[in-house]
Amino acid sequence: MKVWKPDLSLEVKSLIQSVFVFESDTNEKQNLPFYADGFPGLVFFHSENPVTVYVGSESKVMDPVFVYGQTIEPIRIQMEGPFFFVMAQLFPAVVEESLGIPVVELTNSCFTIPQSDWIEEPNFELSREKFSSSLAMDALMTFIMKKGSKFRPDPILHICIEEILEEKGNCEIGKLSKKLGLSERTLQRRFRNYVGLTPKQFSSIIRFQSSLNELNGEIKSKLTDIAYVSGYADQSHFIRQFKSFTKQKPFRFREKI
Template identity: 40%
Template sequence: MDIQNIVPDQSIALFVKNILVFEDSESSETILPFFADGYPGLLFHQTENGITIQPHGKKMPTFFLYGQTIKPINIHVNGHFQIIIFQLYPFVLRAFWGINPREINDSCHYLTTGPENDINKIISNILFASTIEEKIRIIANLLLDYFKHKSNKLDFLVREAIQYIIDSRGIIAIKEIAEKEKLNIRTLERRFLRETGVSAKQFAKIVQFQSSLNQLETKDFSKINDIVYANGYADQSHFIRVFKAFTGVTPNTFGKI
């Protein structure tokens, strides 16, 4: 399987964190694990037999919006496939699609219309595009259309709060963010939850987990306590508890998978 990690064009970087491309020309079964990362997204797939999300057993449409992934999931694919994921900064869900972000946590939203064009026409254009670059351009243009029509509904203060948390790898205190934004903590949390589907505290916890997961996957440590203290956990038991909550297994077990 080939995996590409593409930095989004500057024109969409305000609301797109990353673009992931998964491709495989083999006819075998592929299982792609996904864990909490703080980012909802748009997913397009071109496959022989579709994709199924486990443990929900849900067969997914060709193009859909998914919310915060909090519990671990696997995408099951049979046969050759091409999957494109636009990871979105979570402050766009309510503004762009008019949905309550909390309602699609660990779930998805089926797209029916774009801001200017019928979504089926857009899907058809993506399917018939001959290159990955062209498919990405079509999806990027769709998001730019949403931005053009809905940018006045975006809460840019929440976007700033998201960036503070990302830059600190989830270790920053929410009180410190509230002070930077000249808000009380309760107001910040209310606005953050309204726009993203999770509280600022929960988002920080997810970002902190992702930082530790990356360190574990890249084996950038000598002993487990290196990860614990590099990522701001109180102690090893705290880290193990959080890690297991997001992955279903302990760090030690995960490292052996």
């Protein structure tokens, strides 16, 4: 299986955090694991075989274009090739503002986008005919940019998100709310309606992602060093939170990489 991540223009980055493309030209079955990253997303895939999303004990066979929300539980997507699978991570609130799907309802879930909503974009069908992941990526990004053409981020919450990302999740929410001129309770409510998570949950996920990047890095750092660099109080706190998002302890997770 080939995996690639294209560079995005500044215009595209106003709505899309990143894009990942997975493709396979063999009949081999693949299981793609995904963990909490703080961003909902939109997917377009093509396969002659069913594509199934597993969340905990539940499973769902998906249609070619679907949207997913914030993920707290680990997700596994099972596909059998040949296939291409394009995933665009969206900035929080883009889903609700552009697609009309309440972000809170999407947490740990996914909704099909009706074919009538995307069939008019010619590259969707052309990418399937030519089995082209590049055309598929273009189709998905064009669809998102058209749907999100009128999206305007909440300036206060956008600043809040950017600061949490910049600090890699190591923010004190109380201090952040005062900086933004909001009570902590008001920030909690507005942030959850905007992002689908509380600021504390979002911060925990971003810090977890920072630790996951360290764990997956070429340099095999000690777990104590990863915990320290990622901002955890101690190694046991790091292990507990890592396990809550992956259902595995860090050293077991590393063994499987």
